[in-house]
Amino acid sequence: xxxxxxxxxxxxxxxxxxxxxxxxxxxxxxxxxxxxxxxxxxxxxxxxxxxxxxxxxxxxxxxxxxxxxxxxxxxxxxxxxxxxxxxxxxxxxxxxxxxxxxxxxxxxxxxxxxxxxxx
Amino acid sequence: xxxxxxxxxxxxxxxxxxxxxxxxxxxxxxxxxxxxxxxxxxxxxxxxxxxxxxxxxxxxxxxxxxxxxxxxxxxxxxxxxxxxxxxxxxxxxxxxxxxxxxxxxxxxxxxxxxxxxxx
DNA sequence: CGGTATCCTTCTCGATACTG
DNA sequence: CAGTATCGAGAAGGATACCG
Numbered sequence: 481x482x483x484x485x486x487x488x489x490x491x492x493x494x495x496x497x498x499x500x501x502x503x504x505x506x507x508x509x510x511x512x513x514x515x516x517x518x519x520x521x522x523x524x525x526x527x528x529x530x531x532x533x534x535x536x537x538x539x540x541x542x543x544x545x546x547x548x549x550x551x552x553x554x555x556x557x558x559x560x561x562x563x564x565x566x567x568x569x570x571x572x573x574x575x576x577x578x579x580x581x582x583x584x585x586x587x588x589x590x591x592x593x594x595x596x597x598x599x
Numbered sequence: 600x601x602x603x604x605x606x607x608x609x610x611x612x613x614x615x616x617x618x619x620x621x622x623x624x625x626x627x628x629x630x631x632x633x634x635x636x637x638x639x640x641x642x643x644x645x646x647x648x649x650x651x652x653x654x655x656x657x658x659x660x661x662x663x664x665x666x667x668x669x670x671x672x673x674x675x676x677x678x679x680x681x682x683x684x685x686x687x688x689x690x691x692x693x694x695x696x697x698x699x700x701x702x703x704x705x706x707x708x709x710x711x712x713x714x715x716x717x718x
Numbered sequence: 719c720g721g722t723a724t725c726c727t728t729c730t731c732g733a734t735a736c737t738g
Numbered sequence: 739c740a741g742t743a744t745c746g747a748g749a750a751g752g753a754t755a756c757c758g
């Protein structure tokens with residue numbers, strides 16, 4: 481992922497693809513929130529549901545499925561026999577922590593800056 | 600923006616607000632792309648339209664307005680008399696460059712990692 | 719506990735045509 | 739050049755109820 485500064489065209493194919501991949505995870509009302517809950521370790525459906533408080537089971541189910549499909553989390557049975565499942569971040573998913581922090585840092589700074597006569 | 604590692608609850612109010620602010624800019628099909636085109640300097644409507652190639656004037660107009668409202672870009676007349684306008688990043692908008700790169704870097708890594716039997 | 723099924727509303731985005 | 743107006747399709751999201 482090298483981008484030459486003088487090349488104004490950040491719309492290079494690889495760059496655009498990368499951005500799109502990232503946004504596929506980052507966009508969606510609950511995906512990042514779910515990732516955040518999993519940063520502290522694997523969780524069950526009900527755990528996440530409780531942490532997010534206002535999410536409906538339908539949405540949680542859908543978002544989990546999408547995160548699983550795109551390789552951000554895994555779903556596995558916690559007991560060999562059991563019905564209990566746990567969701568956990570993949571190695572790639574764990575690396576989202578950095579992204580989340582950068583995003584939040586910018587968001588906070590942006591909010592502060594906009595507060596002062598938006599300039 | 601300090602977050603204690605042992606505190607699993609990244610759903611803290613300030614953190615969530617920051618994330619939401621960031622996503623308000625980052626989400627939307629064209630917003631980040633527009634920001635990318637402006638990283639190399641102020642541009643006119645038609646310039647951006649041409650760089651993004653497939654965007655409709657309606658969407659460009661809307662996305663520009665939203666970015667302006669949320670303090671990411673400014674719109675100003677380039678000539679004192681003129682009708683020509685230029686869009687430019689605010690200082691806060693310029694700082695998005697870092698975010699974009701981190702996002703793209705993660706996206707590229709994620710894509711590569713998912714390619715290998717998704718683990 | 720860990721989800722699905724159904725239904726409905728709203729928001730997003732694109733196409734196309736037109737304006738000062 | 740720099741947009742706005744209108745329309746319509748489809749995706750996103752929520753409420754609620756129910757299932758193994």
